[in-house]
Amino acid sequence: MxxxxxxxxxxxxxxxxxxxxxxxxxxxxxxxxxxxxxxxxxxxxxxxxxxxxxxxxxxxxxxxxxxxxxxxxxxxxxxxxxxxxxxxxxxxxxxxxxxxxxxxxxxxxTGSENVEGSPQDPPDHLRVQGLRNLVFWVNNLQATDAELKSKGVQLIWESRYIPEVETSVTNFRDNNGNLIAIWER
CATH class of the missing domain: 3.10.180 (2,3-Dihydroxybiphenyl 1,2-Dioxygenase; domain 1)
Structure with missing residues (x-):
């Protein structure tokens, strides 16, 4: 896989x-x-x-x-x-x-606005077409999760294992509501 x-x-x-x-x-x-x-x-x-x-x-x-x-x-x-x-x-x-x-x-x-509406959590965020998230890699996702939580970041998915790709992903939003995914290498 x-x-x-x-x-x-x-x-x-x-x-x-x-x-x-x-x-x-x-x-x-x-x-x-x-x-x-x-x-x-x-x-x-x-x-x-x-x-x-x-x-x-x-x-x-x-x-x-x-x-x-x-x-x-x-x-x-x-x-x-x-x-x-x-x-x-x-x-x-x-x-x-x-x-x-x-x-x-x-x-x-000046004058920009978010017309997308309420952000949806994964996987429902994919129901709106377009660029859906910013994706990063890390070597140790659990250590990364702990760092993010210590900085006040609210995690949507915390080290969720995805069997189809045999690795885990954490999701959260930035201060503008943009979805960020961090995958473990």
Whole structure:
């Protein structure tokens, strides 16, 4: 059954995109207008060719209700670090956060709203089409669960064993209600 899980592992590995060059930390630079922090690539080598054969993951973007609260949540609960924050146009501010070479753009836009309705717990969250959750891997899920609970994170599924893929998953929501899954390698 682990063969069923291999495509998920391959897909997730595409999200572990290292920077192609060293980027300054926002806290150490006073510049708020340089967009060079957007140069994220999947590997140190640029794929040869053209068109879709050069397709690579860039990052994950999450629209949030409050940028300060979201940055604080991801830093406090999951250990992400703010890499850069800036206004990109009138009413739009973004913050790039990173952990272990995985990048998330937290985006605030004036007047945004959540039109999805009440978030549903797994597996009912899949009844609404679209991107459904953010997925991470860890080596020891029970230790991770204990850390999350010590930080006040309310777990929906705690180390729930999924026999079809022969591993366990924990689910919880971020401060905006977005579902996060952590699978044990």
């Amino acid at each position: 682990k063969a069923l899980f291999a495509p998920l592992a391959l897909t997730f590995s595409l999200f572990l995109a290292p920077y192609s060059e060293s980027q300054p930390n926002a806290a150490s630079t006073g510049s708020r207008t340089n967009l060079s922090f957007l140069n994220v690539s999947q590997s140190l080598e640029t794929p040869s060719g053209s068109g879709l054969e050069t397709l690579q993951i860039y990052n994950v973007a999450i629209s949030v209700a409050n940028l300060d609260e979201s940055i604080a949540w991801y830093e406090d609960k999951l250990g992400f670090q703010l890499q850069n924050r800036r206004q990109v146009s009138t009413g739009i501010e973004i913050a790039l956060i990173e952990k272990n070479d995985f990048y998330i753009d937290l985006i605030y836009i």
